[in-house]
Amino acid sequence: MSERKNLGNAMTKNSLFYNNRTMTSLRKYVGKQLVSFLRKDNFAHAGESEAIDLVMSAYNNHRFEHLLDVGCGLGGTAQYIKDKGWSKTISGFDVDSEAIDYATSTYKDLNFTCCDVFNVSNNISTSFDMFCLFNVFYAFSDQKKALHELSLIARKGAQLAIFDYSDPCEGKHTPLKRDGKDGRTPFIPVKLDTIETMLSDTAWRPIEIVDISDQYTHWYSQLCTLLIENKSNVIDRFNEEAFDNALSTYSKLTDAIQKKLLGGTIVYAEKR
Numbered sequence: 001m002s003e004r005k006n007l008g009n010a011m012t013k014n015s016l017f018y019n020n021r022t023m024t025s026l027r028k029y030v031g032k033q034l035v036s037f038l039r040k041d042n043f044a045h046a047g048e049s050e051a052i053d054l055v056m057s058a059y060n061n062h063r064f065e066h067l068l069d070v071g072c073g074l075g076g077t078a079q080y081i082k083d084k085g086w087s088k089t090i091s092g093f094d095v096d097s098e099a100i101d102y103a104t105s106t107y108k109d110l111n112f113t114c115c116d117v118f119n120v121s122n123n124i125s126t127s128f129d130m131f132c133l134f135n136v137f138y139a140f141s142d143q144k145k146a147l148h149e150l151s152l153i154a155r156k157g158a159q160l161a162i163f164d165y166s167d168p169c170e171g172k173h174t175p176l177k178r179d180g181k182d183g184r185t186p187f188i189p190v191k192l193d194t195i196e197t198m199l200s201d202t203a204w205r206p207i208e209i210v211d212i213s214d215q216y217t218h219w220y221s222q223l224c225t226l227l228i229e230n231k232s233n234v235i236d237r238f239n240e241e242a243f244d245n246a247l248s249t250y251s252k253l254t255d256a257i258q259k260k261l262l263g264g265t266i267v268y269a270e271k272r
């Protein structure tokens with residue numbers, strides 16, 4: 001069965017339609033629904049389940065007590081982690097209240113909270129032994145402050161895995177970077193030359209930085225192809241503006257990744 005047919009079937013099964021809503025950003029609720037529609041699960045990160053398997057493979061099937069999915073979006077990642085049995089309890093939080101409402105009603109066995117990472121220690125009282133961030137860190141306007149906040153709800157020895165875009169540095173910087181001070185959402189890829197200092201300054205001990213730029217190249221060109229192949233399905237379900245916005249965003253990302261002005265990384269650290 002072709003991808004196009006698969007997505008068409010998924011569309012008729014799902015009763016949610018978004019074509020009367022403007023998609024302001026792929027990171028907002030409607031944008032996340034579009035991305036998850038394309039990716040055929042409630043993920044809004046590169047590489048879908050393959051990426052989660054890759055990140056979690058570092059832990060050799062260790063079972064955590066309390067895992068927190070930071071910036072969990074629609075909740076698909078948290079559910080996947082539950083299904084794989086990688087933690088006894090799984091919680092997630094996100095600043096997007098619509099995404100949290102969706103996650104709460106879709107994945108009833110998991111704990112979801114709506115809050116901002118900069119205020120998470122006032123909203124969640126559990127102490128976690130594992131934190132995962134899938135394409136979320138780049139969206140934080142103040143990454144150091146976010147790491148500090150997470151450290152406040154981390155047990156000693158807790159593990160942290162940041163899966164995200166990377167800025168290649170070495171004199172080259174991604175043209176897509178924006179700090180968010182102009183009112184647009186930030187796009188701040190992990191800076192490979194400063195991330196270890198940032199972790200050390202916020203009670204995290206850096207363990208390993210893995211370059212996954214080749215996987216990012218593959219995943220993003222695949223996503224652009226999928227989007228183009230499913231143009232009419234996306235326009236039917238969302239609208240033409242949403243399709244154009246998604247294509248423009250993913251084309252820019254793919255171009256920057258292919259030119260090596262943007263990469264992908266997994267940063268592993270441990271709470272001191």
Ligand SMILES: C[S@@+](CC[C@H](N)C(=O)[O-])C[C@H]1O[C@@H](n2cnc3c(N)ncnc32)[C@H](O)[C@@H]1O
Nearest residue numbers: 043044045071072073094095096116117134139
């Ligand atoms: C690209 S989506 C990834 C969502 C999810 N991790 C996944 O893989 O499906 C980025 C998410 O980060 C969330 N986010 C951005 N800034 C945040 C903040 N300050 N606090 C909590 N969540 C935030 C957004 O609402 C969005 O759901």
